[in-house]
Amino acid sequence: MALIMPVFQKFKAEGESIGQLIVVYGELEIALCRCVAEAVNDLDMVVRKLFRKRLGEAPRIKAAMSIDLPAYRSLGLEELFNELICEMHHCRDIRNQFAHCVFYEDPCATGHLLFSNVEERARQNEKIVELTSASVPAKRISIVLLEQQETYFTYVLGRLALLENKARVRAGKRKEETYTVEKMNTPERYLQR
Numbered sequence: 001m002a003l004i005m006p007v008f009q010k011f012k013a014e015g016e017s018i019g020q021l022i023v024v025y026g027e028l029e030i031a032l033c034r035c036v037a038e039a040v041n042d043l044d045m046v047v048r049k050l051f052r053k054r055l056g057e058a059p060r061i062k063a064a065m066s067i068d069l070p071a072y073r074s075l076g077l078e079e080l081f082n083e084l085i086c087e088m089h090h091c092r093d094i095r096n097q098f099a100h101c102v103f104y105e106d107p108c109a110t111g112h113l114l115f116s117n118v119e120e121r122a123r124q125n126e127k128i129v130e131l132t133s134a135s136v137p138a139k140r141i142s143i144v145l146l147e148q149q150e151t152y153f154t155y156v157l158g159r160l161a162l163l164e165n166k167a168r169v170r171a172g173k174r175k176e177e178t179y180t181v182e183k184m185n186t187p188e189r190y191l192q193r
Helices: 013-039 045-053 057-074 077-097 118-122 143-171
Strands: 101-105 112-119 138-141
Touching: 013 045, 013 057, 013 143, 045 057, 057 077, 057 112, 077 143, 112 118
Parallel strands: none
Antiparallel strands: 101 112, 112 138
């Protein structure tokens, strides 16, 4: 199979990991949707509010919070819900750092993958006269960091399942909690800056 981006022929693991992060973010949004629906007991309404219009990632998380916060407050799960909203925003930041990017091998240090976000260049004041890897600020990305980011996404998926499970128990739909997740340390180190 031919790759559209030749740099990922050399950096195959990195390309696969970046692809996973972008695709799995959608699964996080679906898991959040299920959590919201569980607390308000109306999947149809929640899916339509979150996905009928193309909201974008941040407004979708905000909409989920506005629908669900009172319900989770009444279930005594407001703190966990608020933590997960922050974790979702962090996952969004991780995913979005790769959107609208150019990927290339570092010309100064062979064996290192760089990425440049065009949105960052657009926010700069200087007139844009070219759009090349040299004209957009670059950041180095390592497979180690990408694997940590994937681990964090998996952790957040587990925490969303935990919240959904706790909501079912508190609402009387399930007798006991069957899901646990250890809390991770601060995720700030998982975001390439």
